Amino acid sequence: MTAIDPHDYLAVDDELEDSERDLRDTVRAYATTELLPQVNEWYERGELPRHVAKELGALGLLGMQLTGYGCAGASGTAYGVVCRELEAVDSGLRSLVSVQGSLAMTAIHRWGDEEQRQEWLPRMATGDALGCFGLTEPSSGSDPGSMRTTARRDGDDWVLNGSKTWITNGTIADVAVIWAGTEDGIRAFLVPTGTAGYSATEIRQKLSLRASISTDILLEDVRVPSSAILPHAPGLGAALSCLNEARFGILWGTIGAARACYAAALEYTGNREQFGRSLASFQLSQRKLAYMVVEITHASMTAMRLAQLKKAGTLRPEQISLGKLANARSAIEVARSARTMLGANGLTLAHPVMRHMSNLEAVLTVEGTEEIHELVIGRSITGVQAFR
Known part of the structure; x- marks a missing residue:
């Protein structure tokens, strides 16, 4: 066998x-x-x-x-x-x-x-040019439709004003995809980051996703030509379609973080001896390890099934929400359980667990909070809109 x-x-x-x-x-x-x-x-x-x-x-x-x-x-x-x-x-x-x-x-x-x-x-x-995606604002995270960034016509140009926050790579990007409200609704604009009036400041005092550049973006009378607008992106739905692509990657990515935490716990408990025997030989340790295997396996099967639906062209956004919600939850619980198995040693960078656990706190939130995905799933199964 x-x-x-x-x-x-x-x-x-x-x-x-x-x-x-x-x-x-x-x-x-x-x-x-x-x-x-x-x-x-x-x-x-x-x-x-x-x-x-x-x-x-x-x-x-x-x-x-x-x-x-x-x-x-x-x-x-x-x-x-x-x-x-x-x-x-x-x-x-x-x-x-x-x-x-x-x-x-x-x-x-x-x-x-x-x-x-x-x-x-x-x-x-x-990788010769980097991009960033300016959607989230200080006052509108889960409700991007209430964004305050505006774009107004001025002759043949557009003039953008507003701010964005928690934008990955905003300080090192060469082009920013900026979503802004216009007289005709929300539209997207390609803004080269060297354009006058564009400025980005790195968010430094963060405790999660530290090996990633998060920024605040300020747009002050940023003037771009009419050719800067993405012509086929009418409305917020265009932005959300991009978010669904990112969520698909996240629901796969969380499996990697969980797997790394589980592997660290498995190795550590196999080598660490207490009371004259390895930690892995205790029933409570094996219970935790078995729990991790179950969660990682479920997450892997969910990701693989969603990939099959994507290949078939039948994958729906609500199903991506289920995968992102379930897999991010599973991953952080695996990380938390693994950290307890490493004891105080699990608090250091000598092991990857605490770093992953901290990162996963952000992953729970980015591309839709737990609550938003729960409401998306709830709407799909009841037919009732509960966002407002």
Whole structure:
């Protein structure tokens, strides 16, 4: 009989195609050898060097799920596996790929015109140009429709005023996709970050996603030409469609974080002796480890099923909400349980657990809070709108 892999208990990865499995192995090897040895230092400093984006671009991971313009046209499953392997090192790495590919590049690819795609996407795919996605505001997180950022016509130009917050890579991006209210509703604009009136300030005193650059953006009479508007993005639904792509990556990524925490707990309890025996030999330790395996397996099966629906073209946003909600919850509970198994040693960067646990607090919130996804699911099963 085939032995059970304690890190893939139901052999979910057997569902991967050969190309997806090869990509998994490539990204896992790169992440383990090149990123993992440095991530603690980045986390302590609160930084993520820009050269990482170039390396990810060289591997074909930026906008990999898109077609043309230097993008790989990979399957949703392949993209999910990449997010999983990167987040097994740190959520900030997955966030970089999500924001670049699922938000900024997807917005341009899906809602831009051919000139905009040609101008930005090839350089973004290689990491030579970085993008950010300006939707969230200080007064409107879960309710983006109430945004206060405005764009008004002035001759052949648009003039933008307002502010955005918690925008990944706002200080190092070359182009910002800015969502603003106009007389005709919410529209998206491509704003080169060197444009007069655009300024970004890094949010420094944060305790989660430290190996990721979070920023506040201020727009003061930012003047852009009429060609800056994304012509095929009428309304807030266009922005939400990009968020769904990012949520799909997140629900895969959280599995990587959970897997790393479980692996750390399994190794630690196997080596640590108390009362003359290994911690792993105690019933309570095995109970916690079994709990982790169950949660990770359920999350993996959920992600794989959603990838199958995505491939079939039948995946609905509400189903993505279920996956993001369930998998983020499972991952943080696995991290919390793993931390208890490492005792006080679990509080240090000598082990990855506390870093992942802290990151997952942010992952619970980004791309939709628990409450928002619960309401999305509730609406889909009752037919009753409960947001207002």
